[in-house]
Amino acid sequence: MKERETLFAKKIFSKYYRQRKNEIKHPERVNMREFGFTFFGREGMHRHVAFSSLEEFRGFLEMNSPSNSMYSSAYFENPENREMNRKKWLSADLIFDIDADHLPGVKEDRTTTWSCRKCGERGIGEKIKCPSCESIEIDKVKWPNKESLRNARKVAEKLIFDFLIEDFGVEEEEILIKFSGQRGYHIHVHKEKTLKLTQEERREIINYLKGQGWSYEKWFEKREGKIIGPGIYDAGWRGRVAKGFIRLLIHAKEKLGKELNFLSPRKIEELKKKRKEILRNLSRETGIWSNREINLSKTQIMKIVQHIIEENTCQIDEAVTLDIKRLIRTPNTLHGKTGFIAKTIELENLRKFEPLNKAILNYDFNVKIKTRVIPKMEIGKESFGPFENEEVEVPVYLALLAVLKGGADLIGDHRNPFKDP
Amino acid sequence: MTTRYLAKYPFSREAKVFLQEYGGNLDQIIKENPNLIQTVKERVSSALIGKTFENQGKTFADFLSYPLALAVVNFLNDPLLKAKFAVSESKKLYMTLLSEVNEENIVKLARETFNMDLIRRETVGGKGQTSGVTYYLTVEDYLKYSKRFKEPTWRLINRYLRKGFVEVYRRELIRIICEALKEKIMDKKIKVNLKGELREAALDLKKELERFRESKATWMKGRKGAEGKPPCIEDLMNKIKRNYDLSHVERLVVATYLLNTGYSVEETITVFSSLPDFDEEKTRYQVEHLGGLRGSKKKYSAPNCKTMQTYGLCKRNETCEGVNHPLQYRYRKRKEKKSR
Numbered sequence: 001m002k003e004r005e006t007l008f009a010k011k012i013f014s015k016y017y018r019q020r021k022n023e024i025k026h027p028e029r030v031n032m033r034e035f036g037f038t039f040f041g042r043e044g045m046h047r048h049v050a051f052s053s054l055e056e057f058r059g060f061l062e063m064n065s066p067s068n069s070m071y072s073s074a075y076f077e078n079p080e081n082r083e084m085n086r087k088k089w090l091s092a093d094l095i096f097d098i099d100a101d102h103l104p105g106v107k108e109d110r111t112t113t114w115s116c117r118k119c120g121e122r123g124i125g126e127k128i129k130c131p132s133c134e135s136i137e138i139d140k141v142k143w144p145n146k147e148s149l150r151n152a153r154k155v156a157e158k159l160i161f162d163f164l165i166e167d168f169g170v171e172e173e174e175i176l177i178k179f180s181g182q183r184g185y186h187i188h189v190h191k192e193k194t195l196k197l198t199q200e201e202r203r204e205i206i207n208y209l210k211g212q213g214w215s216y217e218k219w220f221e222k223r224e225g226k227i228i229g230p231g232i233y234d235a236g237w238r239g240r241v242a243k244g245f246i247r248l249l250i251h252a253k254e255k256l257g258k259e260l261n262f263l264s265p266r267k268i269e270e271l272k273k274k275r276k277e278i279l280r281n282l283s284r285e286t287g288i289w290s291n292r293e294i295n296l297s298k299t300q301i302m303k304i305v306q307h308i309i310e311e312n313t314c315q316i317d318e319a320v321t322l323d324i325k326r327l328i329r330t331p332n333t334l335h336g337k338t339g340f341i342a343k344t345i346e347l348e349n350l351r352k353f354e355p356l357n358k359a360i361l362n363y364d365f366n367v368k369i370k371t372r373v374i375p376k377m378e379i380g381k382e383s384f385g386p387f388e389n390e391e392v393e394v395p396v397y398l399a400l401l402a403v404l405k406g407g408a409d410l411i412g413d414h415r416n417p418f419k420d421p
Numbered sequence: 422m423t424t425r426y427l428a429k430y431p432f433s434r435e436a437k438v439f440l441q442e443y444g445g446n447l448d449q450i451i452k453e454n455p456n457l458i459q460t461v462k463e464r465v466s467s468a469l470i471g472k473t474f475e476n477q478g479k480t481f482a483d484f485l486s487y488p489l490a491l492a493v494v495n496f497l498n499d500p501l502l503k504a505k506f507a508v509s510e511s512k513k514l515y516m517t518l519l520s521e522v523n524e525e526n527i528v529k530l531a532r533e534t535f536n537m538d539l540i541r542r543e544t545v546g547g548k549g550q551t552s553g554v555t556y557y558l559t560v561e562d563y564l565k566y567s568k569r570f571k572e573p574t575w576r577l578i579n580r581y582l583r584k585g586f587v588e589v590y591r592r593e594l595i596r597i598i599c600e601a602l603k604e605k606i607m608d609k610k611i612k613v614n615l616k617g618e619l620r621e622a623a624l625d626l627k628k629e630l631e632r633f634r635e636s637k638a639t640w641m642k643g644r645k646g647a648e649g650k651p652p653c654i655e656d657l658m659n660k661i662k663r664n665y666d667l668s669h670v671e672r673l674v675v676a677t678y679l680l681n682t683g684y685s686v687e688e689t690i691t692v693f694s695s696l697p698d699f700d701e702e703k704t705r706y707q708v709e710h711l712g713g714l715r716g717s718k719k720k721y722s723a724p725n726c727k728t729m730q731t732y733g734l735c736k737r738n739e740t741c742e743g744v745n746h747p748l749q750y751r752y753r754k755r756k757e758k759k760s761r
């Protein structure tokens with residue numbers, strides 16, 4: 001970013017912190033956390049900062065308007081100490097990071113831009129090689145988009161409702177949900193008993209969420225010519241799989257053959273026809289998976305279960321959950337690569353939360369920019385772009401995003417954007 | 422509290438309370454129980470050779486031998502001995518709990534001695550089901566003690582997990598309690614000072630420990646593949662024998678080499694047991710991982726000569742002619758012998 005753009009961004013960040021610092025209510029137990037910051041126009045991260053109170057932290061934000069504000073999920077005895085051993089780790093929140101980038105589904109070529117470092121050529125889409133000079137030195141910029149954020153939110157819902165609340169018994173008030181400020185969601189669990197979990201124990205939780213390690217012998221048994229297994233009332237993964245199987249039979253209909261492509265067409269037809277019986281068989285205390293009428297072999301059952309498990313896993317970034325000393329974005333601070341607010345979300349609002357409407361800085365004025373390439377984007381309930389080398393006037397949140405991502409320069413003098421009419 | 426209970430569960434909260442009230446006058450206690458020192462010695466030394474200590478679990482001396490043995494172990498402050506003691510006491514407890522007729526005692530230990538959140542529910546048998554007791558443990562407590570158990574049945578996905586509670590059966594609960602005792606013994610990092618007769622006993626046991634180490638070392642010498650070791654591995658093995666501290670990479674090299682030349686996980690762990698900072702649990706975890714018993718289920722190979730060179734661990738001499746992997750070395754040797 002050039003100096004003018006940097007100043008522009010800093011001014012806007014500073015206004016946000018001046019006006020809305022009281023919305024910053026986290027982290028809890030501020031005095032036991034380590035903080036880290038980056039600043040506009042300065043390299044590197046400034047770490048090992050500690051505050052004695054939330055008030056002091058807010059004051060810091062207002063004074064310095066950092067481009068990124070991070071804090072430790074861990075609680076330390078001496079958070080300001082520069083040496084990890086002397087910090088004295090006490091415990092840590094359990095954190096889950098859901099990143100749209102790691103989820104399947106959205107076509108990247110509509111939301112990514114590239115530029116060639118050699119010849120300066122640029123465009124929209126995913127390129128490994130520059131089409132005009134063949135160089136592979138390509139810079140890639142990912143732009144936020146509604147669909148992939150929606151996918152990420154669905155995973156967050158599944159994680160919270162099905163796993164954390166239902167299986168792990170976490171209470172609503174022990175969960176903090178926030179938009180990551182860019183491409184996904186962070187779920188923080190600060191249940192007292194959970195804080196003490198070691199890395200090894202967190203690893204077990206990850207394996208559970210990812211559906212790893214299930215054992216046919218533990219789930220199924222042969223009894224009087226039948227195969228007995230999970231029923232829909234069972235707790236944990238067993239119940240989830242029984243329910244998943246029924247849902248598949250009811251909803252997949254024509255697509256069932258595609259979903260369970262390891263079964264023969266005849267078997268698929270049989271399953272479709274005997275849907276009702278299967279529903280009945282699995283709606284008992286213990287499910288019946290195979291009997292004289294509906295015959296499934298061990299191998300077939302194993303494949304079905306594996307398929308359903310894969311459909312129902314939580315795609316979280318393991319490294320974040322495992323790392324009990326990591327810094328994570330502070331709730332309701334601004335993201336330095338997007339200008340979005342890492343907004344906290346009430347559980348009841350999660351299902352309809354749209355970050356590209358709710359987590360943007362909606363100051364009521366437009367800014368003139370000269371774009372490089374920016375893909376088409378739906379943001380702030382409007383649709384913009386795609387832009388290629390155009391002079392346009394856009395709302396401040398889009399100008400800020402474009403400038404921070406290096407997709408545009410300002411036109412005219414914007415040293416103090418708030419003086420503009 | 423009966424003597425019998427204390428003797429059976431000498432680590433329990435009740436036992437601790439009792440000891441505090443009884444007063445810490447060691448000399449007095451020892452004087453009153455003439456066989457006590459001998460029992461303490463037996464308790465520790467049977468742990469060392471991997472035998473479960475048998476006693477009647479009835480008398481006052483049976484009870485007292487535990488805290489005193491623990492004091493001796495903490496006084497000697499030897500990681501190998503401590504690990505062995507923990508394992509042996511935990512095994513002993515397992516047998517005791519399996520035959521415990523008063524189920525309440527099991528629940529009490531879990532709740533009061535090890536602070537577990539445990540719910541107990543009686544199930545009345547319906548059609549074709551037997552009635553019995555089911556236990557529910559918070560998932561945090563469950564993970565804390567079950568994470569090192571390797572059998573698939575302990576993986577959380579194979580469990581009934583609802584609202585933060587995991588269903589466990591009696592036998593499983595017992596295993597978890599035993600693991601908790603093991604951790605409790607291993608975790609303690611207190612400096613203990615002993616005097617008098619108990620100190621004498623401790624020093625005797627120290628000699629025994631040294632003899633035990635030596636016998637392991639000679640046992641190692643006679644192990645399979647001993648003559649076929651390449652100079653790099655030979656060098657590291659010598660360091661271990663002389664109780665040198667090895668770096669992480671050096672340990673990795675030794676472990677993968679041994680595991681790939683016919684040593685079992687158990688034998689490999691024993692090799693490491695003379696290192697100054699030996700931690701049985703940790704070593705076991707790592708060796709099992711390298712041996713393919715954990716995680717990726719992939720057995721790791723040893724690094725090749727090139728990598729060994731970059732680590733500065735290659736001790737190439739004329740016998741390494743034509744070898745580019747330490748694991749290859751033995752085959753070369755064998756062939757040489759045959760052709761001779």
Ligand code: SF4
Binds near residue numbers: 654725734750
């Ligand atoms: S050449 Fe290979 S086998 Fe020989 S010492 Fe070096 S690393 Fe070991």
Ligand SMILES: [Zn+2]
Binds near residue numbers: 118120121
């Ligand atoms: Zn180019």
